[in-house]
Amino acid sequence: xxxxxxSIVPRLVNWTCASSGLRPWRANICAGLTGAVVEIGFxxxxxxxxxxxxxxxxxxxxxxxxxRKLARKRVRRSPIPITYSGLDGHALSLADESCDSxxxxxxxxxxxxxxxxLNEIRRVLKPGGQLHFLEHGISPDASTAKWQQRLDGLEQRxxxxxxxxxxxxxxxSEAGFDLVWSEQRYARGPRPWSYFSVGVGAKSAFDRD
Numbered sequence: 580x581x582x583x584x585x586s587i588v589p590r591l592v593n594w595t596c597a598s599s600g601l602r603p604w605r606a607n608i609c610a611g612l613t614g615a616v617v618e619i620g621f622x623x624x625x626x627x628x629x630x631x632x633x634x635x636x637x638x639x640x641x642x643x644x645x646x647r648k649l650a651r652k653r654v655r656r657s658p659i660p661i662t663y664s665g666l667d668g669h670a671l672s673l674a675d676e677s678c679d680s681x682x683x684x685x686x687x688x689x690x691x692x693x694x695x696x697l698n699e700i701r702r703v704l705k706p707g708g709q710l711h712f713l714e715h716g717i718s719p720d721a722s723t724a725k726w727q728q729r730l731d732g733l734e735q736r737x738x739x740x741x742x743x744x745x746x747x748x749x750x751x752s753e754a755g756f757d758l759v760w761s762e763q764r765y766a767r768g769p770r771p772w773s774y775f776s777v778g779v780g781a782k783s784a785f786d787r788d
Contacts, residue, residue, distance in 0.1 A: 585644070589643045589649065596684075602629075607713075608682070613634065614635050615636050618638070618682040619668040620690075621639035621647075621650065622646045622650070624639075624653035630659050638678065640664055671700075673703040676703065681711065688714060691740070693745065697753075701755055707782065709781050716774060716776055717745065724744070747778075748776050751780045752780075757783060758778060761779075762777050763776045
């Protein structure tokens with residue numbers, strides 16, 4: 580599974596996550612990012628083309644070497660400086676309150692401990708800083724949720740640890756972010772994989788780690 584997870588899964592993720600149908604979702608969630616941005620799960624750089632002019636620099640966190648290789652062209656073409664900043668979202672190498680915004684797309688489904696990752700994001704955000712997130716997760720529809728539970732184990736084995744049954748909004752709230760806005764609905768595609776949660780969570784202006 581080492582070769583499959585390290586070499587094949589990143590290419591599968593790049594193929595699925597770079598689809599044209601996801602571009603409007605990515606453009607929507609990148610809007611409003613400002614200043615220094617930490618992006619957890621940078622992957623192959625599929626968000627790069629959607630960064631707004633208000634972004635000054637990106638600190639990219641990505642553990643997969645193949646994904647970083649696939650991202651090279653996008654990184655080179657980016658008018659915004661992109662610097663890799665560690666491999667693990669569970670322990671960011673950035674200083675406390677060093678970032679203005681954070682970006683997380685299709686990542687909370689896969690990380691081992693999403694609350695720890697979100698706590699790290701909150702730590703490096705300045706008071707009032709915002710987390711922009713786009714994730715898939717558990718559906719409120721009983722029939723779809725039943726299939727998600729049935730498929731979750733297989734999904735984890737085939738997609739590098741990805742879960743189908745996590746609740747992104749609940750995770751963001753549990754980690755101490757105030758939800759500024761959020762939306763949940765189905766995207767195009769098979770329903771077990773296409774119930775999306777998109778939103779912005781803010782670190783309280785009085786929250787100092």
